Amino acid sequence: MTYYGADQQTAKVQQLAEKKAQLQAALPVVDDARAAAIEARLDRIDAALQKEIAHAKAIGNVAAIKAAMGIDGIGGLEFQAQAPAGVGRLVRLPFYPIAALTGNYEAVGTTVPVVEASGTAFGTAQNASIVLRTPQISWATLRIVGFETEQQCQTNLVTAAGAGIAPASTPNAKLVVSDLKIGGGANLFTHEDFADGQIYDADQPEFCGLRDYPILKSPNVAEVTVASLNIGVTAVGDIAHQFSCALLCEVLQDDNYGSHIPGPYARSGAMVRKGGSFI
Numbered sequence: 001m002t003y004y005g006a007d008q009q010t011a012k013v014q015q016l017a018e019k020k021a022q023l024q025a026a027l028p029v030v031d032d033a034r035a036a037a038i039e040a041r042l043d044r045i046d047a048a049l050q051k052e053i054a055h056a057k058a059i060g061n062v063a064a065i066k067a068a069m070g071i072d073g074i075g076g077l078e079f080q081a082q083a084p085a086g087v088g089r090l091v092r093l094p095f096y097p098i099a100a101l102t103g104n105y106e107a108v109g110t111t112v113p114v115v116e117a118s119g120t121a122f123g124t125a126q127n128a129s130i131v132l133r134t135p136q137i138s139w140a141t142l143r144i145v146g147f148e149t150e151q152q153c154q155t156n157l158v159t160a161a162g163a164g165i166a167p168a169s170t171p172n173a174k175l176v177v178s179d180l181k182i183g184g185g186a187n188l189f190t191h192e193d194f195a196d197g198q199i200y201d202a203d204q205p206e207f208c209g210l211r212d213y214p215i216l217k218s219p220n221v222a223e224v225t226v227a228s229l230n231i232g233v234t235a236v237g238d239i240a241h242q243f244s245c246a247l248l249c250e251v252l253q254d255d256n257y258g259s260h261i262p263g264p265y266a267r268s269g270a271m272v273r274k275g276g277s278f279i
Contacts, residue, residue: 095132117228146248
């Protein structure tokens, strides 16, 4: 290893860090052969950066090197923080009904993502399931990073006959979900049957994981099967259950706005897996 001054070392480390960021940005949108070559190049860059850090300790240039690498501390301290999403890059794709709804489901056509369900029968019962679908996104390449639900239940305490409902039997409703697919592929949920939509609720502090985080590229779309579960219904029309679903995606490449450095939830290192993939 050639030893040189602090300024030269800082400039070299900055070039290595910039090159590493460029290669990481290209990883999600290249083929497997090119990805393997990029991964090998990234390993060499990491090794070179480790050597520079060791040399920086010997010549007292640690603070400048860490600043060049984006790890900037005062008095030798290091700080870590959870990185937020890139500006405007973490997006939510709404799910829409694939056809006009019938039975106890209602929606304003197939262009509004909010669906309303009413009680289907007395007691506790589940409405028939329906399929929701995301639109085709032809202007961008996306990586799926999560799934969310949003729901609320309004209670009608007067039946159609005008009789009041006893407080003990006040009805409620839950959303259940199953079979999240991309382009007709395998289920991305870890559960084969219906699961409580609450575990994917938008108000949860953490995202619920999926089996895989595949690329979503037109003409592929995502589909999910949902159903409204009525609890404590004493008469049809007791409840109005509104819900919607959304697919969380990272924009990897945009036809108009170009590519960028992926957020921490969509970087290649978090996507390494053995065996098959939907990509």
